[in-house]
Amino acid sequence: MFPEEFDYYRAGSIDEAISLLGEHSDGDTEILAGGHSLLPTMKSGLSSPDSVIDISRVDEMSGISVDGDTVTIGATTNYAAVADSDEVWESATCLAEAVSKIGDKQVRNRGTVGGNIAHADPASDLTGAFLASNGTVVVQGPDGERRVAADDFFLGMYATAVEPDEIVTKIEVPKTGEDTVGAYVKKPSPASGYPIVGVGAVVDIDGDTIQSARIAANNLMDHAVRLTPTEDALAGEPATEESVAAAAEIATDDLDEMMMMEDIEASPEFRAQLANVFTERALNAALDRVESPTPAAAD
Ligand SMILES: Cc1cc2nc3c(=O)[nH]c(=O)nc-3n(C[C@H](O)[C@H](O)[C@H](O)COP(=O)(O)OP(=O)(O)OC[C@H]3O[C@@H](n4cnc5c(N)ncnc54)[C@H](O)[C@@H]3O)c2cc1C
Structure with a gap:
C-alpha cells in the first residue's frame, strides 16, 4: 500500500528540526529517523501525518561516546553501530545485548536508538534494557534541553514523556564498573x-x-x-x-x-x-x- 500524501522536510540540525516541528504544530507531524516503525504504519494507513520531518541526516544527533561515568548514544545512531561497539558492550552490556538482538541485520542497519525509545512499542527490546540500565533520555524543544529518567519516560503503549514540540536528541546510560x-x-x-x-x-x-x-x-x-x-x-x-x-x-x-x-x-x-x-x-x-x-x- 502507498501512504497518504504528506509534506516532507529534511532537517540539517537539531534546531532546524525543532523549528520545523513548531511551524507544523497545527497538523499531524511525525519525525522520521530509521523509518522502520513509521513507514510500515504509514503504508498500512494506521498513520497519515500531514508532515514528516526527516532527522536521519542530522550529524550532531549521531554517534557514541564514553566519557567519565556516562555512555552517550545519539538518537539517530543505528542499532548496528551500537551492537558493533566494543565500548558499549564493555560499559553498558545489557543495552548492547538488547540492541544486538533487534530484528535482523537489515533492521539493525536502519533502525535508530532514539526512534526505538521514542516510539515506545511495548515489545521493543531496547525499552526494557534501557530501564534496567537506569538510563536517561535527553529531549530538546523550543525551551531548551531537559533530561528524563527512564523510570519516568515510558508512560504507556506508544506513550512517552516527550512533548509534541520536542525531540529525543540522545540517551545516556551510567557506565558500569568492574563490579x-x-x-x-x-x-x-x-x-x-x-x-x-x-x-x-x-x-x-x-x-x-x-x-x-x-x-x-x-x-x-x-x-x-x-x-x-x-x-x-x-x-x-x-x-x-x-x-x-x-x-x-x-x-x-x-x-x-x-x-x-x-x-x-x-x-x-x-x-x-x-x-x-x-x-x-x-x-x-x-x-x-x-x-x-x-x-x-x-x-
Ligand atoms: C522487520 C522488522 C523487525 C523488527 N524487529 C524488532 C525487534 O525485534 N525488536 C525491536 O525492538 N524492534 C524491532 N523493530 C522495530 C525497529 O526497532 C524500529 O526501528 C523502531 O521501533 C523505531 O526506530 P526508527 O529509528 O526506525 O524510528 P521511526 O520509524 O523513524 O520512528 C518511529 C516513531 O518514533 C518517532 N521518533 C523517531 N525518532 C525520534 C526522535 N529522535 N525524537 C522524537 N520522536 C522520534 C517518530 O515520529 C515515529 O512516531 C522491527 C522493525 C521491522 C520493520
Whole structure:
C-alpha cells in the first residue's frame, strides 16, 4: 500500500528540526529517523501525518561516546553501530545485548536508538534494557534541553514523556564498573523476531554478594516495567543460582495479571510465566559475566 500524501522536510540540525516541528504544530507531524516503525504504519494507513520531518541526516544527533561515568548514544545512531561497539558492550552490556538482538541485520542497519525509545512499542527490546540500565533520555524543544529518567519516560503503549514540540536528541546510560554485570534475554516470536517477553538485568556485586539489581521486562505490560519484587529479594543475597531462582519466582508478584499484554502469541498467564523464567535466565547470564565481564561485540 502507498501512504497518504504528506509534506516532507529534511532537517540539517537539531534546531532546524525543532523549528520545523513548531511551524507544523497545527497538523499531524511525525519525525522520521530509521523509518522502520513509521513507514510500515504509514503504508498500512494506521498513520497519515500531514508532515514528516526527516532527522536521519542530522550529524550532531549521531554517534557514541564514553566519557567519565556516562555512555552517550545519539538518537539517530543505528542499532548496528551500537551492537558493533566494543565500548558499549564493555560499559553498558545489557543495552548492547538488547540492541544486538533487534530484528535482523537489515533492521539493525536502519533502525535508530532514539526512534526505538521514542516510539515506545511495548515489545521493543531496547525499552526494557534501557530501564534496567537506569538510563536517561535527553529531549530538546523550543525551551531548551531537559533530561528524563527512564523510570519516568515510558508512560504507556506508544506513550512517552516527550512533548509534541520536542525531540529525543540522545540517551545516556551510567557506565558500569568492574563490579557490575548485565544481560538481556528474550523469547523471540518465531514469526517476527520481536520479543514475546524480554528481560534486562543489571547487577552490582560485592565479592559473592549481590548488592543491588535493576531488572525490567518489555512486552509484559503496556510499557517496560521494573520487576521490583525480584530486585528487593536479591539485595544482600549470595550470588548463587538458588537465590536467583527463588527471587525470579516472584518477578511479577506486584503486577496485575489482568493488565498484562494479551495477543495471538501469548496469554497473560503465559507471559507471567515467561517473565519469571526469563528473569532467572537474564540474572544467570549477567552473573556468568562476573568471570568474563567483557563480551565481544556482536558479529
Ligand atoms: C522487520 C522488522 C523487525 C523488527 N524487529 C524488532 C525487534 O525485534 N525488536 C525491536 O525492538 N524492534 C524491532 N523493530 C522495530 C525497529 O526497532 C524500529 O526501528 C523502531 O521501533 C523505531 O526506530 P526508527 O529509528 O526506525 O524510528 P521511526 O520509524 O523513524 O520512528 C518511529 C516513531 O518514533 C518517532 N521518533 C523517531 N525518532 C525520534 C526522535 N529522535 N525524537 C522524537 N520522536 C522520534 C517518530 O515520529 C515515529 O512516531 C522491527 C522493525 C521491522 C520493520
